[in-house]
Amino acid sequence: MLSGAVCSFMLMKLGVNSGFSARNCMWASPAVFRRQEFLISCLGGYSDQGYQGKMQQVKSIGQPTSEADGEKILRAITPTLDPSKHKGQAGKIAVIGGCREYTGAPYFAAITALKIGADLSHVFCTTDAAPVIKSYSPEIIVHPILEESYSVRDEEKRSTAGKVLAEVDKWMERFDCLVVGPGLGRDPFLLDCVSKIMKHARQSNVPIVVDGDGLFLVTNCLDLVSGYPLAVLTPNVNEYKRLVQKVLSCEVNDEDAPGQVLSLAQRIGGVTILRKGKHDLITDGETVRSISIYGSPRRCGGQGDILSGSVAVFTSWARQVVSDSDSHTSISPRNPTMLGCIAASTLLRKAASLAFRDKKRSTLTTDIIEYLGRSLEDICPVS
Numbered sequence: 001m002l003s004g005a006v007c008s009f010m011l012m013k014l015g016v017n018s019g020f021s022a023r024n025c026m027w028a029s030p031a032v033f034r035r036q037e038f039l040i041s042c043l044g045g046y047s048d049q050g051y052q053g054k055m056q057q058v059k060s061i062g063q064p065t066s067e068a069d070g071e072k073i074l075r076a077i078t079p080t081l082d083p084s085k086h087k088g089q090a091g092k093i094a095v096i097g098g099c100r101e102y103t104g105a106p107y108f109a110a111i112t113a114l115k116i117g118a119d120l121s122h123v124f125c126t127t128d129a130a131p132v133i134k135s136y137s138p139e140i141i142v143h144p145i146l147e148e149s150y151s152v153r154d155e156e157k158r159s160t161a162g163k164v165l166a167e168v169d170k171w172m173e174r175f176d177c178l179v180v181g182p183g184l185g186r187d188p189f190l191l192d193c194v195s196k197i198m199k200h201a202r203q204s205n206v207p208i209v210v211d212g213d214g215l216f217l218v219t220n221c222l223d224l225v226s227g228y229p230l231a232v233l234t235p236n237v238n239e240y241k242r243l244v245q246k247v248l249s250c251e252v253n254d255e256d257a258p259g260q261v262l263s264l265a266q267r268i269g270g271v272t273i274l275r276k277g278k279h280d281l282i283t284d285g286e287t288v289r290s291i292s293i294y295g296s297p298r299r300c301g302g303q304g305d306i307l308s309g310s311v312a313v314f315t316s317w318a319r320q321v322v323s324d325s326d327s328h329t330s331i332s333p334r335n336p337t338m339l340g341c342i343a344a345s346t347l348l349r350k351a352a353s354l355a356f357r358d359k360k361r362s363t364l365t366t367d368i369i370e371y372l373g374r375s376l377e378d379i380c381p382v383s
């Protein structure tokens, strides 16, 4: 049996408030315990040495970067397929993105969520992008509600923005996570509406994964995510450069990549950042983890969209695991975003490597998506 101090530490690492006690610990079922132990070992392990000793250990781990055991985390957070469960319990995800230019990106993120195992996947996009996205798949629920400046007269902007917000608000509390940005475009009126959607999501405590043009928006308006522990930023090389310049007022420093991404997350008030690249770096401002397993040498567009859709699903699953682990305590889910990023990066790289083995130079994002299910099954079999 674990001591109360160790249990407290475990739950702190998982983002659970410190109101946890040894008594709570004893209420948990053996299966829940195994899952907690599993998660803790994935995040650096534990030993029965008390909370203070553990924190010392965390500080020393926090030096360079340690490779995360993504497969262990995937096994720990992926829910079982259980006949007693109802539609929605495995995740309801919404992607805010899709405009005249880009219809592929929101589709990739939304279909990825379903292929991994979410139950429902929505896309909120511009009115003209919607029929195109619907035509890609009948599985995705598409809401044609956003408007770009060219389609709205100045005097109508206020009422149009109000309608957009009311339409998204009808659904907001049903979502386990939002993905803001894939294929969103940069139209000022549209981005203004999306800022309001993000503020409402934040008020409702819905996690937000910010990617693509969502990062353009956030870089210019950091208050949208600053200090929100349920925000995840997934910048690529350019998006990261813009964030570093804006927030840290310097250039990207690859000599101390872990230190710089850590500072960036701290300066944005403890959001989680997944810096994409040859090695993915993931931090919540406390620790930095890397994922370096081999993926694919193909750099076709859309792989970042797979990643953001996956982060959304895995973050909501990780939150569920944390809350199931101790239904008697209130939850402050910061670390589930770290778990979600580690799981997503691991799965994408595995699927990319399988797709590349098969398709070589002709590997496309749609091929990688087709390998997501098999990759997850290899790591975490259904039975």
Ligand SMILES: NC(=O)C1=CN([C@@H]2O[C@H](COP(=O)(O)OP(=O)(O)OC[C@H]3O[C@@H](n4cnc5c(N)ncnc54)[C@H](O)[C@@H]3O)[C@@H](O)[C@H]2O)[C@@H](O)CC1
Residues within 6 Å of the ligand: 101, 102, 103, 104, 105, 106, 181, 182, 183, 184, 185, 211, 212, 213, 236, 237, 238, 239, 301, 302, 304, 305
């Ligand atoms: N099929 C689609 O609809 C897709 C749409 N996408 C969307 O397109 C919009 C813009 O995203 P981008 O990622 O293109 O914007 P970025 O501003 O990140 O990239 C712009 C340019 O940077 C260049 N670049 C890429 N990697 C680089 C590197 N390592 N060093 C130097 N330059 C590099 C690219 O050639 C690209 O032309 C977003 O909304 C995004 O979601 C992308 O997700 C790709 C797929």
Ligand SMILES: Nc1ncnc2c1ncn2[C@@H]1O[C@H](COP(=O)(O)OP(=O)(O)OP(=O)(O)O)[C@@H](O)[C@H]1O
Residues within 6 Å of the ligand: 212, 235, 236, 237, 276, 277, 278, 279, 280, 295, 296, 299, 300, 301, 302, 303, 304, 305, 306, 307, 345, 348, 349
């Ligand atoms: N040089 C690289 N070597 C190996 N893997 C990489 C490399 N660069 C990116 N990746 C992987 O590809 C994934 C997508 O990253 P990428 O930088 O292509 O995102 P993106 O530019 O946002 O993609 P998108 O085209 O969807 O917008 C990342 O999770 C990362 O693991």
Ligand SMILES: [Mg+2]
Residues within 6 Å of the ligand: 211, 212, 236, 304, 305
């Ligand atoms: Mg991208």
